[in-house]
Amino acid sequence: MDLEVNLGVVRRNVEAIAKVTGVAVLPVVKADAYGLGIDAICDAVADLASGFCVFQASEAIAANLALRFGKRVIALGPPESLDASDYIARGITPSVRNPEQARQLRSANPALCVDTGMQRFACPLADCRAAIVAGDCHEAFTHATRIDHVEMLKDATSGFDLFRHAAGSSLLHDGQAVLDAVRPGLAMYRGAVRLSSRLVEVHQSAGPAGYSGFIAARHGLILAGYSHGLRAGPCLINGRRSRLLEVGMQSAFVELSVDDSVGDSVVLLGDDLTELELAEYWKCSPHEVLTSMSGAATRRYIY
Template sequence: MERLRPVWAEVDLGALKRNYARIQSYTKAELMPIVKADAYGHGAIPVVRALKALGAKRFGVALLEEALEIKREFPELELMVIGASPEEHSDTIVRENIIPGIFSFSQAQALAKSAGEQGKTARVHVKIDTGMGRIGYRPEEWEQILEIAKLPHLMVEGIYTHFATADHADLTFARKQLERFQEVIRKLERRGLKIPYKHAANSAAILHFPEAHFNLVRPGIILYGLPPSRHVGQDAGLEPVMSWKAKVTHVKTIGAGETVSYGRTFRAAYETRVATIPVGYADGLRRALSNCGEVLVRGQRSTIIGRVCMDQTMLEVTKIPGVQVGDVVTLLGQDGEERIDPTEMADWLSTINYEIVCDISKRVPREYVE
């Protein structure tokens, strides 16, 4: 499709596939790639298609809507909703053979009722809250899981938890969570409930908490080539999958004392060359990068000057010779010897790289390359 605006994100499916192979080398467990939030902004359908070609059969999402989108394209795949699924949509969940995470008896009852009416067996994974404090049964509520397992037309296929600090250097709390989870499993098994799938390991735990792998793991951010934190994954050999680019639309020279953008927060101290790119905070280039963020132009770093606008941003290019309309500007990615990745941009903003890639908006078209 013809690009209508010179702003785009390149998604390298070759890098994605290589990351998948590297992750597989860390564990003997089955991988369930997490493709929620449109595959962390990379595009769920192309990402799923690429990983399906490598043998992935089971994928995790956060929302029922995300599962249905993928099911329409790949009806044969196993889709699990790891977040909350509303009870009122139990008929749809059962009809589409989607696997929900559940954490209440009323959820289980609604699913069992729908399955009975449709002449099917609904598969569920029970969520245990071992310390994350979001959704899930508390460990002391384990006996309720036995009641769920007694419901007709229902199969407890899996049990899972989520770590709060697996991306920290200190795994003390993560180990406490793991022990709580294992204790719930032991109690259930002593009462005769054998659950086929057990999973706890997110990206960070896959890389440096092998005792938490069980027989299924949930790679998320590492699939997309980004480390889970500054403590984990820096040396895992991952390749960032997404780069983000725009083309210069205007270049001008302003005199000393002149100002740039809303609020006149940038004032030139000397005669300054200014390049404008047609990308702004509506695209996900955060306004907090005003007067401090950097981009790459002709292989050199250039500073954002003035406030980032909704649709346009200005750059200081005085010391970069020959900048002209049509030059490619790299907001994320490699240009010559220089690179800006989502982790560096996240550091400027005191946030995490997950937020950077997820925030690149839908109006930035994704272009897929190998």
């Protein structure tokens, strides 16, 4: 599969987010920037970002993010180490989820992750004040999907002078959720990705075909399968809507018209086929669509 990432679109998305929210932007580049390449994505938006968000510190260390860009990095997931020096030397802000972690990482200026309903890797509301004091925390955040999650964060940390952030991609346009910063993830990459493969065979179908015995007047094959994160669903061929009839481990059957030929491009994501449409078809999140397929493709960057 071929993955075309338009860095100009990524950059314009971040510019638009900054303009709409009017606060610091902390791009989420975890999981190799959703499989799109952490180095290239960070290069494209570094001057627009106040910092970067990863899941674990090891991601930032591998990409040398803080030293390379002179920006701080927040590790949103559970701490991999409780030795503060592991973070201080690399410009990484660890996240803590209880008073004991906060105390142990106090000298690394930890950020408190507050549990407002996600129920993972976060501090219970009742323990937040003790954790803030124990870690001398100056930053608190939550993974919010609703505005009441934002209010819980504010209530649990009221009375402290903190840098707060709650809004990921789903709450960027709700002014009540903006607070001091926003953490766009999927919103950075929308419209920037085109994933495709090419027809390597074309057949006039002769009865049931494939493992499943599907019926189609004409079909072709591409060299992409479920080992690349692909699933049956819609696709585009020569600007026309079509469908993947059956997906194997490293190849897939595609329904064709009489005008489709060997070498034609089959668009699996991009153009008029969005992550959201595929997510609805696959019964998963658009984040999963993007990361599951992009990691197995050959990347090409354009502006």
